[in-house]
Amino acid sequence: MPEKTIWRKRAEIVIDNLKRRGMNGVYFENEEESNEFIASLIKKGSTVGLGGSTTIIQSGLIDKLRTLPINLLDRYKQGIAKERVDEMRIESLRSDVFISSTNAITISGQIVSCDGLGNRVASMLYGPKKVIIQTGANKIVNSLTEAIERIHNIAAPQNVIRFSGDAICGKTGICDDEHCRYPERFCNSWSIIEGQSEQGRITVVFVGEKLGF
Numbered sequence: 001m002p003e004k005t006i007w008r009k010r011a012e013i014v015i016d017n018l019k020r021r022g023m024n025g026v027y028f029e030n031e032e033e034s035n036e037f038i039a040s041l042i043k044k045g046s047t048v049g050l051g052g053s054t055t056i057i058q059s060g061l062i063d064k065l066r067t068l069p070i071n072l073l074d075r076y077k078q079g080i081a082k083e084r085v086d087e088m089r090i091e092s093l094r095s096d097v098f099i100s101s102t103n104a105i106t107i108s109g110q111i112v113s114c115d116g117l118g119n120r121v122a123s124m125l126y127g128p129k130k131v132i133i134q135t136g137a138n139k140i141v142n143s144l145t146e147a148i149e150r151i152h153n154i155a156a157p158q159n160v161i162r163f164s165g166d167a168i169c170g171k172t173g174i175c176d177d178e179h180c181r182y183p184e185r186f187c188n189s190w191s192i193i194e195g196q197s198e199q200g201r202i203t204v205v206f207v208g209e210k211l212g213f
């Protein structure tokens with residue numbers, strides 16, 4: 001499919017640019033191969049934290065992780081109490097491996113994310129020894145401006161709907177940044193990862209599929 005060919009070519013450019021920023025990148029055509037690769041990066045007995053992510057559910061990564069001999073901080077476990085999920089968010093800050101998606105990656109290799117609570121971006125920035133970001137190639141954008149626009153008009157509105165939030169974008173599909181404030185506002189904590197001091201702490205795993213928001 002032409003779309004997939006374009007995604008692969010664009011991802012290859014991003015992967016080169018991630019390298020120059022001290023980060024790893026790898027591309028897979030499908031979720032299964034991507035999930036196998038991610039599983040191979042995790043050592044037995046590791047504590048693995050998870051960011052809030054539709055991608056890791058859609059890709060089947062969460063199911064793969066559940067089969068591994070690891071201490072998975074499984075915030076998506078059926079019937080889990082909200083209090084335990086809150087604890088897991090804190091525990092994830094000190095995990096061996098933190099797995100998440102992101103909201104946009106620029107062609108030049110900047111990883112752009114936005115959280116309601118901030119726990120996901122906090123773990124991506126500092127704490128976990130390794131960070132693995134699984135993302136659909138559909139999240140590659142041309143610039144930081146496009147990344148922010150993607151978050152305001154594609155990612156955040158869908159998250160607002162997912163969490164039954166009251167922000168206006170969930171009703172209209174259009175961001176009203178100027179007037180969107182507490183308590184409705186979802187776009188509270190932003191991060192732009194431009195690079196890493198520790199080579200290879202972050203690995204971005206691209207999948208040639210439309211995944212997540």
Ligand code: SF4
Pocket residue numbers: 151152153156157160167168169170174175176177180181184185186187
């Ligand atoms: S700032 Fe508010 S209206 Fe805009 S995308 Fe975020 S939550 Fe929606």
